Amino acid sequence: MSLEKLIKKCVQNDRKAQAEVYQVYSGKLFAVCLKYSPNYQEAQDNLQDGFITIFEKIEQFNHKGSFEGWMKRIIINSALQKYRQKNILTLVKDEIPDLIESVEVNEEKISMDFLLEKIQKLPDKYRMVFNLYILDGYSHKEISKELNISVGTSKSNLSRARQILKIKIEENFQIQSINVQN
Numbered sequence: 020m021s022l023e024k025l026i027k028k029c030v031q032n033d034r035k036a037q038a039e040v041y042q043v044y045s046g047k048l049f050a051v052c053l054k055y056s057p058n059y060q061e062a063q064d065n066l067q068d069g070f071i072t073i074f075e076k077i078e079q080f081n082h083k084g085s086f087e088g089w090m091k092r093i094i095i096n097s098a099l100q101k102y103r104q105k106n107i108l109t110l111v112k113d114e115i116p117d118l119i120e121s122v123e124v125n126e127e128k129i130s131m132d133f134l135l136e137k138i139q140k141l142p143d144k145y146r147m148v149f150n151l152y153i154l155d156g157y158s159h160k161e162i163s164k165e166l167n168i169s170v171g172t173s174k175s176n177l178s179r180a181r182q183i184l185k186i187k188i189e190e191n192f193q194i195q196s197i198n199v200q201n
Contacts, residue, residue: 022086030078037074044087045070048094054150055098057139065101069094095155099165102143137187145180152177 020028020039028036049066056062073093080089138146147166151157152173157165159173166173 023082026077026080026082026086029074032074040073041070044090047087048090051091051094052098053135054138054154055095055102055147057143057146065094065098068101069097072097095151096165099147102147133191134184137184140187141180141183145176145183148173148176149180149184 020036025036025039029040045066048069049062052062052065052069053059056065069090073090076093080086138149141149148162151162151165152159159170159177162168162173163170168176
């Protein structure tokens with residue numbers, strides 16, 4: 020069945036079409052949920068909540084841009100909304116320079132699973148900013164609007180997330196790091 024027909028059937032609340040959309044896209048969208056969740060269980064909850072929203076709003080998809088991208092945005096917004104309600108995205112008072120840390124791993128490669136595990140263990144406010152900026156390409160201005168924080172807080176939280184990740188990677192791989200200013 021074509022994507023257009025599948026979406027049309029989902030608009031009509033066709034459960035088989037919804038199951039097919041879920042089957043096709045849940046794996047990729049679950050990976051997105053893992054980035055924004057502190058653990059596997061919350062990622063599963065975020066995926067389910069996100070798909071509920073997707074199916075409630077599917078008639079709003081205007082067939083401009085990719086359907087997967089539209090769903091990804093809903094999944095991210097759904098996860099962020101949950102954390103906004105928990106009020107975990109508080110302001111950081113002090114300023115830290117925005118650094119880019121490059122890490123040399125003495126010929127070893129860091130697995131994506133290892134890195135994802137370390138990202139998931141970041142404090143929520145840092146994890147959200149890190150994922151939005153580094154993994155999903157949002158600007159600090161966009162992040163400030165999404166999370167209702169200042170641009171400076173976004174930059175500070177990103178810097179702190181990078182510092183924490185750098186320390187965690189160094190602890191595990193006993194590696195040398197180089198700080199390069201932006």
